[in-house]
Amino acid sequence: MEKPFKKMEEQIPKASEPTSAAAPKQEDQELPKLSPQEFRIYNRMAEHMDMFHENFRRTWNLLYGACESKKRPAGMSIRQFIGVGDDFCHHLTIHHTIEERHIFPILARKMPAFKKELELLTQHKQIHNGLDKFEEYLGQCRSGEKELRMEEMKAILDTFGKVLWQHLDDEVHELRAENMRRYWTPAEMARIPI
Template identity: 55%
Template sequence: MVGKDFPSSDGSEKPAQALPPLSASDLRTYNRMADGMEQFHNHFRLSWRELYAAVEKRSGNLSARQLISGLTNFCRQLDFHHSIEEKHIFPVLAKKMPEFRKELDLLKQHKQIHAGLDNLEAYLEKCRSGEEDLRREEVKRLMDSFGTVLWNHLDEEVETLKADNMRKYWSLEEMRRLPM
């Protein structure tokens, strides 16, 4: 971005320079991570919408058992996805990109999301064991407790991985070697 400062690879601030237009091939290379992440995130968006509709009884006739299973799978898949990001992708990106350092928003969002997932999973386990009956209004309340941060995160993470941002920090050759 012209006129804005952004961190250099050594962490110091330096004036941003206008970046030249990208060829179609280079744009694909720089957008590779964003495009891949968008596919994963679209899966989570679709799953969330379907499960939320079932919780509100707007869609389908999922039994309590099916709903518990679907929600548990959603929680586990999202946890697994974030685990891969935090162990294998974010540490590499954090070497040059402040957005992926532990003290900043994307990882704080993970913590907020996982607090909500943990509460939802604990409730679902009580329902699965028979300790409690599944109450859809309680599931909705638990999903609502972290839904906003989840949806913001799904959008913000992809936006951070798009070409306009990535090319500030990474060369084309480095982009080709980044994990994902």
């Protein structure tokens, strides 16, 4: 069975193929103002990504706020609270997996920030080092092996919180209209699968 993104990937020009946006322009070079329609085309990915990121921010704030106050949110059982943490880990892992397998390889053809050795993927690795520990801790609490202690949970969240929040901002910043237009044509933007 053919992968659903395969056809789209084949339609998107390789970085070596000439397009009007093939060569990245200097960051400080003034470009003509975008029309509202052009802005929507170029900013689509940033808005879409920020929607997902906002959900991660909200869930993080719920979890971290409980750790700081040393109290679960009102009306939430321990089981529900651990479930929120499990969902956070699961959804963030799926989100990053989709990015790494289907989105970043396309963007990396023209955009240096999405190449494997650079910051955004390095941030993914740093986040998942902490996320793995968080998942393990939640599993131990769920099984009864450990008692849920907010100070322990906060210490684990602190190991990757700063890089997570930086990453959520950096990724959207790279996908903003003013940056995307430096690398892609409107027709190419329409074919990027997000």
